[in-house]
Amino acid sequence: DAKTTQPNSMESNEEEPVHLPCNHSTISGTDYIHWYRQLPSQGPEYVIHGLTSNVNNRMASLAIAEDRKSSTLILHRATLRDAAVYYCILRDVGGQNFVFGPGTRLSVLP
């Protein structure tokens, strides 16, 4: 199974950009890279996903390395509401499983 590696925690100041890294060196050619976040006492929330090209939406940007072995989720201006656990996930090669690792806990300081 393709796995991801993320830092356990990161800190950011409010209104500054945040770059959340993810390594996925065993990614296969057809694996999509998904990012979700989980606020306290809530279910995971979809943030963004991509295959090869960089992607932008109203929440964030996703920068994918040319060799696809790493990616970075970019929050352009962190707010206190962005404090959450961020999960970088690859589609499981064998089927339907989303493999959730422990994620990165983002703290945003006022």
Place this chain on the structure above:
Amino acid sequence: NAGVTQTPKFRVLKTGQSMTLLCAQDMNHEYMYWYRQDPGMGLRLIHYSVGEGTTAKGEVPDGYNVSRLKKQNFLLGLESAAPSQTSVYFCASSFAGIGSYPQHFGDGTRLSIL
């Protein structure tokens, strides 16, 4: 739209009791999933369904059963609850196979087994 709704939100059971968790989605999604999340950990897939009348095992299926009699509903059953099943349970749905489609999650059911 309500999205994905889970019922109940909280429940306390005694060891050996049975119960059913209900997940309902109003997005006409084909795929539905049940996950569990233990403290400080990521989500683990219990069972999933790729359409009405279908079910399949995920990573941690033992002790659970599921049914998908209607497209919009996915039920998770515990026949004989055990303390090890104390967890937060999340239901999710997606339009199609997860490669290119996101999953939409409910807010969870917090289940304690005494």
